[in-house]
Amino acid sequence: METALILMSTYNGEKFLKGQIDSILNQKDVQCDILIRDDGSKDATTDLIREAMKQYPQRLKLLEGDNEGYKRSFMNLVYKASSDYDYYAFADQDDIWLSNKVKMGIRSLTESSHTPSLYYAMMTEVDENLNKLSNQQEFKPTPNYKEIIFQNFVQGSTIIFNKALLKLVKSYKIKEEVPHDIILPILAKYCGQIIGDRNSYILYRKHASAVTVKMKNNYAKELLKEAFSDYKLTNYANILLAGYKDYIKDKYIPYLKVVKNYRKLSNKIALVNDSNVRKFSLKGTVMLKLAIIFNKLK
Structure with a gap:
């Protein structure tokens, strides 16, 4: 069975985190583990994670740190990720993944194991109670090489990438504060390939306390x-x-x-x-x- 390491940054995420963890660790046909970095939560987030670690022994690892913001937190996860896995993905703390999410991404990446490759898909926007919202994002095709260094076109929690891209990113320690869902697609475009999927395999919660920057930037x-x-x-x-x-x-x-x-x-x-x-x-x-x-x- 193929393996995937899911990189998750948390911050005051106690309300929805357990459901997200369950949806990740119950993916079909893929062995998913989670590396979590808590970005200085003030609520019971880390206690909840430790309880989940008891429920899923050996499948979750928790890193605790000071509040650095989501950009540095996610990139710290990238640099600390073990190269022992076949594939990697990012996760927000408050969504729900459909059971075939990781499997579908891996299916698109299977023939590209030696080329730095990144897959992204759509998401279904829902409210706090998982009711589908009337207004949904439109799929954004991959920008060309001139556009992409000025665009944020990917929702980070839909990204899945292979070991070749992980090794590429880790070959150089970026000093600047950069979003993971901008720099990884750029590197994939310039050094490998990007695969887009118009389908959605994630229930993407929109609520007031969401942490990461969403696609509808002003x-x-x-x-x-x-x-x-x-x-x-x-x-x-x-x-x-x-x-x-x-x-x-x-x-x-x-x-x-x-x-x-x-x-x-x-x-x-x-x-x-x-x-x-x-x-x-x-x-x-x-x-x-x-x-x-x-x-x-x-």
């Missing part, structure tokens, strides 16, 4: 901050070229060098005029171009 608001305040947008070209250049497909290197050196006038003009350097929305795209013009990439 890009315009954020990019306005980037363009007209001290806040800056991460320039992922810097990370890729600093730590992963030897693994990146040669055809992508020239573009990454342009983005890395975007302050150079000729590069700035090229990026502003390139229709593939964009966000999903027109307003977001305009704000991105302003961020490039006003040197707000770091």
Whole structure:
């Protein structure tokens, strides 16, 4: 039976955590274990996890740490993940996984064991009581190589990836604070492949206390901050070229060098005029171009 390690960051998640753990550890046809990092919870989250560890001996491991925020917490999990598993996935603390979620992702990745590969799917948005919401997210196809370093198009809890991608990510310790569900898809695109699935295998709770950033980001608001305040947008070209250049497909290197050196006038003009350097929305795209013009990439 194939094995998968599920990486979960928790923070004050006592209300829904047990159901999520049960849904993960009862996946069909896949042996799933969970590595949990608690990000300094103040409620009974860690007590609940320890009780679950008694119920599922050897299948859960708990790491406790200070409150660092979801970005560093999830990336810490990636760096601490054992390479003994066949596949890896991310989990939020408050969703419910359908019993075939991991199996379906692995099925899409089976023929790509030696290529860094990432799978993502859709989710079914529900309320706190698991009632389906009337408004659902639309599937976002994988952006092209120019778009992807400026887009967040994947919900992290739908991601499943193989051992080759784990080893690639861990080959370089990223110093910047980056979201796991942005940097891993970028690396998969530039060094391997991404597989998208329009189907949903997860009940994705939307409620006031949810921790991780969801797909409906207000890009315009954020990019306005980037363009007209001290806040800056991460320039992922810097990370890729600093730590992963030897693994990146040669055809992508020239573009990454342009983005890395975007302050150079000729590069700035090229990026502003390139229709593939964009966000999903027109307003977001305009704000991105302003961020490039006003040197707000770091």
